[in-house]
Amino acid sequence: MPSRVHLLTGATSGLGLEAARRLLADPANHLVVGARSPEAMAALRLPAEPDRLVVLPLDLASLDSTVRFARAVEERLAGRPAASLAANAGLQFAGPRRLTADDYEETFQVNLLSHAVLIERLVPCLAPGAPIVLTASGTHDPGNRLARFFGFRGGLFPDVERVARGDLDATASVAQQAKDRYATSKLCTILYAHALARRLSPGTARVIAFDPGLMPGTGLARDRSAVEQWAWSTVLPILVRPFPGASTARRSGEALAEILLGRRCTDDSGVHVDHRLVRTPGSADSLRRDWQDALDGFVRRIAADVATPTADRRWPTKLTAR
Numbered sequence: 058m059p060s061r062v063h064l065l066t067g068a069t070s071g072l073g074l075e076a077a078r079r080l081l082a083d084p085a086n087h088l089v090v091g092a093r094s095p096e097a098m099a100a101l102r103l104p105a106e107p108d109r110l111v112v113l114p115l116d117l118a119s120l121d122s123t124v125r126f127a128r129a130v131e132e133r134l135a136g137r138p139a140a141s142l143a144a145n146a147g148l149q150f151a152g153p154r155r156l157t158a159d160d161y162e163e164t165f166q167v168n169l170l171s172h173a174v175l176i177e178r179l180v181p182c183l184a185p186g187a188p189i190v191l192t193a194s195g196t197h198d199p200g201n202r203l204a205r206f207f208g209f210r211g212g213l214f215p216d217v218e219r220v221a222r223g224d225l226d227a228t229a230s231v232a233q234q235a236k237d238r239y240a241t242s243k244l245c246t247i248l249y250a251h252a253l254a255r256r257l258s259p260g261t262a263r264v265i266a267f268d269p270g271l272m273p274g275t276g277l278a279r280d281r282s283a284v285e286q287w288a289w290s291t292v293l294p295i296l297v298r299p300f301p302g303a304s305t306a307r308r309s310g311e312a313l314a315e316i317l318l319g320r321r322c323t324d325d326s327g328v329h330v331d332h333r334l335v336r337t338p339g340s341a342d343s344l345r346r347d348w349q350d351a352l353d354g355f356v357r358r359i360a361a362d363v364a365t366p367t368a369d370r371r372w373p374t375k376l377t378a379r
């Protein structure tokens with residue numbers, strides 16, 4: 058059997074690390090991972106010979122870093138098609154809005170925009186039918202009871218530029234605005250997944266939005282207070298176990314790996330699946346074609362812009378009006 062190369066972001070901890078472990082358990086699989094600190098990945102002692110795991114620098118808070126990573130992946134692949142692409146990295150802040158050096162709200166840029174730029178660039182490097190999996194979240198859905206219990210009220214989409222700036226609802230508390238930005242980044246993830254699936258020609262890559270469920274204990278709570286982090290790692294994994302929307306990083310990582318390996322969701326594209334790999338529609342908002350198209354147009358302009366040399370750029374990579 059020919060070896061397979063899988064491309065993965067967010068594999069240094071939590072869901073992505075579990076998926077990487079699963080993929081590397083089969084000697085036929087090779088992994089190219091993008092990580093902020095490749096040394097941290099090396100310290101994880103994954104079960105692979107050195108040449109089966111390549112870790113390249115990637116900071117999704119920077120469009121330049123994202124483009125450099127995409128170029129490095131293309132060089133590594135050297136014309137050999139990749140078997141899958143998992144846009145999994147993500148973060149969540151608890152405090153005030155943070156803008157990146159590119160001038161986008163950081164949750165939006167890391168969770169969606171840079172991943173979209175990466176995907177637009179790497180689609181031609183994927184094998185026919187290869188899955189592109191974008192990690193979503195039940196927090197995008199105002200009807201998700203578990204998410205509501207934790208204070209999420211669904212993604213907001215006043216217009217695409219306000220979303221990109223993280224300017225969603227200035228009347229809400231700082232903590233609520235931070236939750237709104239995370240939920241919105243995940244709503245955008247699903248909107249983009251649907252738009253991309255409609256746009257890609259049949260026989261090219263397939264697109265799946267994957268909701269891993271609530272997985273307490275991962276690194277996602279790292280911006281929270283010490284008490285909240287303690288509860289996230291010790292109490293919550295037990296408390297939420299009975300809820301159907303809850304999972305563990307290991308269980309959801311295995312499910313993610315099953316999609317990447319082409320064993321599950323084999324013919325699916327433009328779908329949203331939960332951690333049991335059951336198709337769910339997602340929120341009504343995530344199915345809005347007008348929002349899908351507005352977001353898709355926006356990220357494609359940015360992707361086209363960053364692909365051109367700075368002097369030739371026609372579209373401003375940074376948002377203009379503030």
Ligand SMILES: NC(=O)c1ccc[n+]([C@@H]2O[C@H](COP(=O)([O-])OP(=O)(O)OC[C@H]3O[C@@H](n4cnc5c(N)ncnc54)[C@H](OP(=O)(O)O)[C@@H]3O)[C@@H](O)[C@H]2O)c1
Nearest residue numbers: 067069070071072093116117146147194271272275276277
């Ligand atoms: N935990 C949950 O309950 C839950 C529920 C629904 C969805 N999700 C989603 O699942 C995905 C994985 O999250 P997790 O829970 O496994 O959390 P995690 O343990 O914190 O993993 C997040 C990963 O994203 C990477 N990352 C963060 N910012 C980055 C950046 N600027 N550039 C490159 N990589 C970056 C982290 O790398 P570093 O080591 O460099 O920080 C880490 O590998 C995320 O998309 C998250 O939104 C999680």
